[in-house]
Amino acid sequence: MGSPLFLFDFDQTLSAFDFRKRLPALAAATGMSQYHLASRWWAGGHERAAEAGEYATTEAYLAAFREVTGAPLTREQWLRARLAAMTPVPVALDALRLAASLGTASLLSNNPIVFHDCFAELAPEAASILGGDGLVSAQLGARKPGALIFARVLARFGVDAADAMLIDDAPANVAGARDAGLAAFEFRLHGPDANSHDLAGAIRDFAAQVGSRHGIPG
Incomplete structure (x- = not known):
């Protein structure tokens, strides 16, 4: 832990x-x-x-x-x-790489099982960072923003809600994660309130908070 x-x-x-x-x-x-x-x-x-x-x-x-x-x-x-229909987002992939270096990183996407089975072909860079696997809602039998999917993913990783953070563009999913006790970052790539440049800092801050809570030196 x-x-x-x-x-x-x-x-x-x-x-x-x-x-x-x-x-x-x-x-x-x-x-x-x-x-x-x-x-x-x-x-x-x-x-x-x-x-x-x-x-x-x-x-x-x-x-x-x-x-x-x-x-x-x-x-x-x-x-x-x-x-x-897809275009990789470099700043988010950089953040994924950073997150994987500071803790455990996983996909949590509302998608069918065929997406999971094709993940390495759909997103080779993300799959490489995640070790080839991408966790999707179909595997968990529940969708975001419902509480059940967050309970099941936390149980799958054996992690307390306070030690988990969701990065998601959908306000409803962010709210659902927070209601379930997780931290969350609402990712906005475009527009006047774009905050992609803040994501790396948010990830580092959260990792430090978790480490401090568990007595792990920064």
Whole structure:
């Protein structure tokens, strides 16, 4: 005990994400219209269910996608469409590297199991820092900002809430983490209230606080 746990969101934190690019790529791959895919899968709540762990394997996720939309989708097509919508965020990756040097760093992202299985291909730099693994909500059977996901991730790492920090762009997720007793940093990359330059300092400060609380010299 005494080592901080840093939990990083993925979309809009470690990587910029534009669904307006992902949906056309999926439409092109499947031959279905964007409207059809969005209305059947996303508006129908199936992606949210997948993020909550309804589909235990990539194969189950892809089979469900086909059943719901009528569109066969391979792992490779899913991967290419996801990559088309993503751009790494260097300042956040630097912060992830810093966090890993000061304690334990992990992904904590609302995503389906197929994302976990493709993580090393989707985000090779982040995967390298994290040792190749990326923890997603589907593995925990709960989504942010609910209290259950934070309870389960803390139990998984054997860490007290006071020794854990979430870095996330979504205000609701930040509030959920704080309600669960974690520290949290609301990451804002753009706009007049951008604070990406403050993230490294916040990580160092939190690591020092945890160390001090456990009697570990800085």
